[in-house]
Amino acid sequence: MRIIHVAVIAMLVFAAAYVYRIKMESTVRTEKVLQLHAEVRKEREAIAQLRAEWAKLDAPGRLQGLAERHLKLKPINARQFDQLKNLPERPPSIVNPGDPDPIASMIEKIDPDIITGSLPVPEAAH
Template identity: 80%
Template sequence: MMRLVHVLVIGMLVFAAAYVYRIKMESTVRTEKVLQIQAELRKEREAIARLRAEWAQLDSPGRLQGLAARHLKLKPVGARQFDALKNLPERPPAVVDPSAPDPIASMIEKIDPDIVTGSLPAPEPAQ
C-alpha cells in the first residue's frame, strides 16, 4: 500500500513539474512576442517622426514660395484688373418680406413676464 502512495506522489510531482515547465515556456513565448511588438512599435514611431519631419520640410513657406514662383508664373495684381461698381450684377431679391413682422420678436412678446427662470426665487416686492 505504501508503495502505491509513493508511486502516486512521484507521478503527481512529475505531472506538476511538467505543468510548471509548460507554463514557463508559454510565458517565455509571450514575453518574446511582447518584445517583438514593442520593437515594431518603436520602428513605427520612428517612421512617423521621420515622415513628420519630411512633411515639415516640404510644407515650409520658403520652399512653397519658391515652387510657386518657379512653376505658376504669377504676376502682381494691377489696379486695372478690378471692375467698376456700376458693372456689378443686380442685388438678388429679398428672401424675407421687409414689411412682415419678426417671428422671433412676436414669440418674445408672448412670454409671460411673471415666469422666473433660473434657480433664484422671485424677488419680493418692495414696500
C-alpha cells in the first residue's frame, strides 16, 4: 500500500510541477505579447506624429511662403508667350519612323571619321 501512496504522491508532485511550468511559460508569453502590443502602439504613435509633421511641412500655404521668400519667381503675363510661327525649325530626325531598331539606325548614321573619347589619334607607322 505504501508503494501506491508514494507513487500517487510522486505523480501529484510531477503534475504540480508540470502545471507550474505551463503557468510560467504562459506568463512569459503573455508578458511578451503585452510588450509587443506596447511597441506597436509606440510605433503607431510615432507614425501618426510623422504624418502630422509631414502634413505641416507639406501645407500649400507654407510652401507658397517658402517659394516667395527663396525663389525669385515672377507671375506670368500674356506678353511672355510668342506665336508658333516664331519657333525655330525642328531639328532633322536621325531615326526613320519605320525603323524596327532605332538605336542601330542612329549608329549607322554616325560619321566614322569623327573620333570621340579620350583615346589618342593613332600615329602613322614609321
